[in-house]
Amino acid sequence: MRKHPEIFSDAALRHIKTGGTKPPGEMTASELPPMAVSWSSTEHLPVGEWKEKAPKYVRGLSPCLTHCPVGNDVEGFVSKVRDNDIETAVKLLLAENPLPATCGRVCYHPCEDGCNRKELDGAVGIRAIERYLGDHPEFKGSDIWQQAKPSSGKKIAVIGSGPSGLACAWGLALLGHKVEVYEQKEKAGGLLRYGIPAYRLPKDVLDREIGRITDVGVKFFYSWKIGEDRIIKDMLAAFDAVFVAAGAVKTRQLGIQGENNNNVWSALDFLNTVANGIIPDIGARCVIIGGGNSAVDAARSARRLGAESTILYRRTCNEMPAHQAEIDDAIAEGVIISELAVPLEFILEDGTLRGVNCLRTRLGEPDSSGRRKPLPVPGSDFAIECESVINALGEMVSSEDLTSNLQLIRAMKTADAWGKSMHPSLFAGGDFTGGERTVAHAIGGGKRAAMAIDRFLLGTKNESLERYRVGGGPASLASYLRSGDSEVTAGGIRTIQFDDLNPAYFPARERAYLEKHLLESRDFEFSEVEPGMNQAQAIEEAERCFSCGRCTKCGLCQIFCPEGAVRKNNKNDLMIFDSHCKGCGICVEECPRCAIEFREES
């Protein structure tokens, strides 16, 4: 009775393949593929009673969601961009992340590492789409304010205004609490302002994001060093809760002779000086010791100040902890990487730095970090001449700077994933508490702490917060604000893998790569390296998203159903199967996004 559709019209194919917004019910006759028709009613055919298994629409999790440490509704905002509904996309993003323009520039995009599209032709450029939304000039904190809870009358102090402190302050303000942020520096942002250089994150972008946080009522107090100007014990007495997000800002010592010379900088002091608009005198040749983010940013900044810039690293480029894209950009800008080398001592003449004596290394067996251990090669000494050295061995936490109270130090150091410490009203998060040191992890930790603090203040601290985790991973502030499960936080949802999808419906389409303005082609030293997308590019890139695990109402199930048993429920706009479904499973097979499951009939 039903003719199986063999030929799709071009328009129908385009719609199916791009996951477009036009369901077959809204297509014109010429756009529709051939459909089964019956000359008379088929209501009397009880085929549905025979089936052993029945299809059911289910929500699966896109891996981008579970990979995002912030808890962004990645698939949600990308699909809204695809629909050209920019306003909803921005609101979805801001509901989880107060720093989208920042993350859109400097996040190491674990969402893209998880993206199923990378198995086909390259992950969706999620970070660039996020940046496009974050840069959208029309949206302010007040746009999200209507979701905020009424005032609770509770007051919380946040120590440190890096991404963790900012995210916690934002979350607490939306939850109806008064928040005061205490920052030792003159401006807010932490390492976003004083660590990450302006060529990756322009400071006016950061100012705009912080403006959004002051928009929702958060108060900032600058040049307040907790531990000197005020002590944590007093703060615990004066506030209903205290969140410590003081970061890891103490430089690891090199432990070699001459380290205290004026021309031996710590990476953070050097980057901080440059961020303050002061040009340090580093001479014509600068050696940077280390292989992490700080080393690469210091080396690229030194290049921009006109110096020949050499990174000295004890392993090879492959083992460098810095992000690969940053290493590639540094090399493209002319930074030299001297692999398999360690510094032995500084060469000083009458107190003036002339160079570094070094030793070659070779790689041995893997150590506790899983990376191959660098072993000294006897007799391989060599010298590098330079006028300055930057120590970028890495940063450590210094809780002792905050308080000498050992009990409080212990409490802060043992804070759990929700920031809860052994002291009931003391919470901690971000780099200060360890774990992965990235902006996204710091924001995620700040958000979780905001939820835990809210629970503590409302006296419901024993109620589990785990239900607000997305697929058991990052937490959703938006779900918490609604005090309910969302589609993605409900337990037991499966994360969709590439093999679960039906890739035949997604034609190969190259990812949009944006040309970078590297050092040789830029006209101002610290101008931004990476350009952003315009709206058309953002929509085009968003169209590459599979929307893994979510029904986009593409209508393929309806088209292929031999019984015509699939239709749209007009009440909630969802697709449903009626009693004529005989459980053949074609819809399950054909669904491009794995949004239909075949379940045993009970």
Ligand SMILES: Cc1cc2nc3c(=O)[nH]c(=O)nc-3n(C[C@H](O)[C@H](O)[C@H](O)COP(=O)(O)OP(=O)(O)OC[C@H]3O[C@@H](n4cnc5c(N)ncnc54)[C@H](O)[C@@H]3O)c2cc1C
């Ligand atoms: C050079 C560099 C580049 C990086 N690049 C990237 C990147 O590209 N992408 C990425 O994801 N991550 C990057 N990181 C890591 C990232 O910046 C950190 O993981 C993140 O900033 C940690 O956030 P936080 O809020 O915990 O701490 P921080 O950003 O360090 O903020 C802590 C704040 O607390 C303040 N504070 C400290 N002590 C006190 C006190 N006693 N009283 C008052 N205030 C105090 C500090 O002044 C600071 O403002 C980089 C790190 C460095 C060093």
